[in-house]
Amino acid sequence: MTLLGRGGPAFTPNDTRLVTAPGHGLAEGNRLAVPAQRLAADGPGLLTVRDPAAGRSSAARAVAVRLVPVAGLPADVVVVPEELAGEHRLTDGGWRLEPAAAAVPAAVELESPAALSLDEAALAVQRSPLLAGHVLTHGQDTAQDTWIDLDGLPFRVRSATDQAGQRLRGLLAIGAETRFSVFAPGGRSGVDIVVLADCSGSMGVDDIPDRRESARRITARRNTPAATVTRLDALKGALRAMIDARARVDGLVTRFALVRFDLTTRTLFPGADGMAEVTGGSGDHTLDQLRGAVTLLQHDNQATDIGRALHKAAELLHRHGVPGNERLIVLVSDGAHWAPMSEERSGESVAATDDPVSLMEDLHGGLGIRLHAVGISDRSMFGSWWNELCRTDPTLREPPENLVPNHDLLGRLVDVAGGDRHRIGGVDVLEEYFAELGSGVVRAVGRPTPGRLPALQLDPAALAAAPAGPAADPERQRRWEQQVEEVVRRYAEVCTASSTRLGYPLFRTSLSDVARLRQAAASHTQFTAWLSVADKVFHERLHESVRFPRRNRRDLAGLDLPELTGPLWDGRLGEVHGLRNFFLHDAESEKRSPEQNRAVGEVILRHTGKYAVEEHDAAGWHSLQQGLLNNLAGVLAEVYEILVAAPPPHPPAPREPERGSGPAGPSAVPPAGAAVAPAAAPPVPTAVRVVAQGFD
Known part of the structure; x- marks a missing residue:
């Protein structure tokens, strides 16, 4: 059996900082960027995760990862995709990363997504540049499917086999010679x-063992040769x-x-x-x-x-x-x-x-x-049959x-x-x-197309210049996780209550995204990654009828429950969306007016006590994160109360946002979020709404 990768030095919280990377790039899916001075070659690895709060007796999760060395990356830094970090709740002291040996399958069969025809699925696999080197765990838990994401399309792994056709289980790494096929039901x-x-x-040769007849003979304890069929x-x-x-x-x-x-x-x-x-x-x-x-x-x-x-x-x-x-x-x-x-006939027509x-x-x-x-049949079956015949x-x-x-x-x-x-x-x-x-049809695709990995989303030189972050405070981490769990619970309650009251969920539920809100930020990069998730959950997934104040304010009577516009449009959601656009559009910074920059400073001041947060001010970024989460908690609490309350005989006119509060345009209003304390934050200044609109 061909094996890829070998043992090497382990990465632990004692000597390594985990930095999360948002968006598309090298650190994406289950690819991790590691310093080239600590690992020389691209290869498979295992990320072992244990929840420190659960105690030593808790079961650890082993996650298959691909370790990609990056020149210039600091020796104490490993870059992890922010989705992976959120999904497994990576915290200081609760993880261990090390290279591992993986079997290289000779053949892999994938099931095509329902949205694709067999031709389209085969073409997607054939053109994917990132299959070679991909690392996965397959066949160990029969209750859980294994999936490979190819450019946003999920393919289920149906089988992985070695050269002899035997099924492989455990840690696998796709090789350059691995043959792919696609199955369409x-x-x-x-x-x-x-x-x-x-x-x-x-x-007519009867050299094929008959499993069922042989089993009956064994059960009956008959001392006779194995049964065969033609x-x-x-x-x-x-x-x-x-x-x-x-x-x-x-x-x-x-x-x-x-x-x-x-x-x-x-x-x-x-x-x-x-x-x-x-x-x-x-x-x-x-x-x-x-x-x-x-x-x-x-x-x-x-x-x-x-x-x-x-x-x-x-x-x-x-x-x-x-x-x-x-x-x-x-x-x-x-x-x-x-x-x-x-050979004598090879030249004949x-x-x-x-x-x-x-x-x-x-x-x-x-x-x-x-x-x-x-x-x-095969030569072994025939040989056994012939030897018995010769006797x-x-x-x-x-x-x-x-x-x-x-x-x-x-x-x-x-x-x-x-x-x-x-x-x-x-x-x-x-x-x-x-x-x-x-039940279906299989098409051979061939070997994976060689391709180059994308560049790392973060600048290794900037990471090298950044000081090491302080050790995590376990008590602060515990309080933060309790806060997020409360938000997740309120989010689910709002989705359920809105389905009952309105006939549809107020948010297009995605609990996997909500779970990614658990990642506590200790740097600008981590805060930006968290902010992207929060905006996705509470703005992009908010029902369109109440997502855009400027568009929908003209006809409030047409809304199913106009009272919801009060907490949803009073500016607290606008802080998340406005800051998201501000921090994720650095290339546009020269186009911002002084008023826009000042408005963002006012929001930061409200939650941190200062107008700006330094790049690696862990306490500052976490305070800003907590302030926004409190805002979202308050919105969710008020929305839930409106949804479960009995309708009044004459519905009151919807509450208009105070002057200078709330996002100003279609791109400036984010969705509702999670809850911890129902205390509402002050409205967002007008300038923040301009920022959110201008950089969406």
């Missing part, structure tokens, strides 16, 4: 399928599993054909020489007819002409397939009658059907036909070459035909493949 992707069933003489019987059982799976998928137009082949070909389903729709709907008997056709599969004492079979399948797909559907040939064979062309590989390459390139190959017949020596499984051709066909499932084995392999084929 049957309800979302039409597929026209021609199954080519090998019925040559070698398919290769063809194993194929027939797998086809029945596919039919059963197809019967459980509704609403999909699929055409299907079953073709038996040896030296000749014959279509067993449908009865006529074509393809038939298989829907599985009420009153549709095509699945029963297909089951009947499977029972007709019989092996003959003949050789195999795979080229002729491929030509027949392509003809059926071209003439009878549904336009726009995936075109797929599924070739099931032991390959026993095929041998590669000898041969018919297309005499060279199956060239034929399949042309069919894929010209008609877009893909091929999946399933190899029945009963001592005259037997070397096995006939035409009975020995040979899957070389199947692998070469898959390579040129855009398929991906060259599987070899017995009953379990066949049933797994065909059951999945009945």
Whole structure:
């Protein structure tokens, strides 16, 4: 098994400062920027997180991360995406970061998002520049899915396997040679399928272990050789599993054909020489007819002409397939009658059907036909069967070459035909493949596209010049977390109460974003990251009817509950939105008027006792953060009281904001937030509203 990464020095709160980075850039998702002088190479790592307040007995969480060395980054700094920091509540003393060894999967299968077609999903995976090197944990907790985010699109990891096809579990790192495929469930992707069933003489060899019969023998304590079935019987059982799976998928137009082949070909389903729709709907008997056709599969004492079979399948797909559907040939064979062309014949001009590989390459390139190959039996199974046969017949020596499984051709066909499932084995392999084929379709994508990581969002030189932050005060951290928990609770109460009173939630609920408000700020960078989340939660997610005062004030009577405009428009939410725009638009600072700058200073003064906060004044930024959170708490408390109160006989006129308070324009009003103390802060000066409007 290939492993990526190795042990190295650990990062702990004793020698490392965690700095959060907002937005898009190098430190995003589960990528962490670490100093190049402490880690030489990009690789996998584990971030172990424990809640200090829960005690030593609490279970630690291990988070898979990718460690990216950055030149110039201070030796005592690790840059963490602010979403990751908020999600896992990283606090001083509660985490440990260290490099780790990860297995490199040979193949990964992803399930496409519901919003994408199979073509779109395959293209998204194919073009993603950030797959190579991605680190994930997969297969350890069967109750929790693993997801990979590709440019904002979530792909679920269905499987990760090694070179031998065995499933991998634990910490994994995508390598440059990892092969990707995309699965689209049957309800979302039409597929026209021609199954080519090998019925040559070698398919009568009974070297396939029968799991169920063997289990019965073990249970009955019978001291007899393991039960086996013929290769063809194993194929027939797998086809029945596919039919059963197809019967459980509704609403999909699929055409299907079953073709038996040896030296000749014959279509067993449908009865006529074509393809038939298989829907599985009420009153549709095509699945029963297909089951009947499977029972007709019989092996003959003949050789195999795979080229002729491929030509027949392509003809059926071209003439009878549904336009726009995936075109797929599924070739099931032991390959026993095929041998590669000898060197003496390599220069000859041969018919297309005499060279199956060239034929399949042309069919894929010209008609877009893909091929999946399933190899029945293998040399180990056959060897066990032959040895048992030799014990009963001592005259037997070397096995006939035409009975020995040979899957070389199947692998070469898959390579040129855009398929991906060259599987070899017995009953379990066949049933797994065909059951999945009945419920959807898989497309090979190939290896990840090499790409460059984006630049780090923060300036390493600025971080190097900044002094180390003070150690966290556990009591202050505890009070802060209690404060945020109260806000989260009030936020949920407002969403529930508004759904009951108004018929819709006042906020488009996103508790994962709300949870990110727990990150206490100790620097300008951390405060800005927190402010972005607060604005997203309380402004962007606020219902549009009360989000924009200037637009909606003209027709207050048209609002479902005009009383809500009092706390929502009195200026407290405007502080969050105005400061967010002020701090996140440094490039526009030269365009600000003196009045706008002074207005921001007034807001900072109100919460901190001074007009400006130094870059790394941890106490100042935390005080500003707490003041804004108190504002949001007060708004939520008042909004909740309005929502749960019985309506008066004559609704009072909505309270207009005091002169000089509240945001001034559509871009200046943020949403409501969380609560701690219902005390309302003084209104925001007019200049702050101008700032919020001018820098949105």
